[in-house]
Amino acid sequence: MLPKGANLQKIHNGNRTYAITPHLPGGFIKPDVLRKYADIAEKYHGVLKLTSAQRVMITGLKAEDIDKIWEELGMQPAMGFANCVRSIKICPGNIFCKRGKQDSIKLGMELDKLYHKKEMPSRMKFGVAGCANSCSEVHVKDIGVMGSDIGWDIYVGGTAGAHPRLSDLLIEGLEYDEVIRIVDVIVTYYQKNADIERMGQFIDRVGFKKFRADVLAAFYQGVSQTTEPLVPQSAEGKVLVPVAGGLTEGTLVFGDKITEESVISDIIRVYPQTVPVFRSFGMGCLGCPSATGEALEKAxxxxxxxxxxxxxxxxxxx
Known part of the structure; x- marks a missing residue:
């Protein structure tokens, strides 16, 4: 059983080491908390690693120490689904940076409060930048928000990783409250219509023109998106269209038994009811291109x- 709030990092000579990554909204941490991280890493022979999501990972830990470490940190274990909002990356904005055009910290913290760990069809990452320098990597985030002299510009569909994709500009010059509202529309539309695919893959499948038209129509009408899903969700007897993004396409079809050679992306598209089973085993491979293209035995x-x-x-x- 996977220790609560931990990820398996490595298996070496039969020995397993784990990592925990406490949530740090915006990457801000008080000095006394940072000292506590260092003390715990030293005590339990761990290593501190700064992550790209503006957090501090404590890795190289033993399973039997995980519960004690969370207790000593004074934190609840950082739990969540594999397919959820994983991070909201925030630049210093005009509060701390001479080039900042907008207050990215205020907006980013609000988005973090609203969406962090919220379940999604696939993993999702946000970026909030106070200017066009995009220090929070807006163009490779599923939802990116960039400040300008006149307001906020919204980008969608970016991703880095194995199959990088630059984001598409959705709308420009929004005010703070409008950003909160359009992000809600984007997220709702994605949740209701996407299969197990990243935002960019979803946009490529349905077409940016349709995505933009539907989202902006809902935004300007001030109502939530309520259309039916755009494609059948693994319906019986259907030959399913391969997920975009270069994932390996297997041969599994509805009615087949799952085998060791079955590809994970096929399993979760043909039999979406298997998703909770994968989660029960602590497999964080749903929506991850490097894993969903693997055979079950390899994963x-x-x-x-x-x-x-x-x-x-x-x-x-x-």
Missing amino acids: AGIHGLDVKEILAGLNKVI
């Missing part, structure tokens, strides 16, 4: 899991 090995045990759980629900 199980990486996670140090018994593939036969996973197979039994998966085939039980189909």
Whole structure:
């Protein structure tokens, strides 16, 4: 069983090491908390690693120490789904930076409060930048917000990783309250219409023209998006269109049993009811291009899991 609030980092000579990554909104941390991180890492022979999501990871930990570490940090374990809002990256903005055009900290903290760990069809990352220098990498975030002299510009569909995609400009010159509202519209539309795919893959599948028209119509009307899903969600008898983004396409179709050779992206598209089973095993591979294109046997090995045990759980629900 995976320790609560921890990720398996490495299996070496049969020994497993884990990491925890407490949430730090905006990457801000008080000096006394930072000292506590250092003391705990030293005490439990861990290593501190600054992450690209503006957090501090404590890695190299033993499973039996995880609960004690969370207790000593005085924090609840950082729990969440694999497919959720993973991070809201925030630049210093006009509060701390001479080039900042807008208050990215205020807006970013509000978005963090509203969306961090909120469940999504796939993983999602936000970026909030106070100017066009885009220090929070707006153009490679699922939802990016960039400050200008006249307000905020909204970008959608960016991603880095194995299959990088630059974001598309959705709308320019919004005020603070309008940003909060349009992000709600974007997220709602994505939740209701996307399959297990990143925002950019979803946009490429339905077309940016339609995505933009639907989102802006809902935004200007001031109502939530309520259209039916744009594609069948793994309907019986359907030959499913491969997920965009270069994932490996397997041969699994509805009615087939899942085997060790079945590709994870196929399994979760043909049998979406298997998603909770993957989660129960602590597999953070849903929506991750480097993992969903793998055969189940390979993914199980990486996670140090018994593939036969996973197979039994998966085939039980189909």
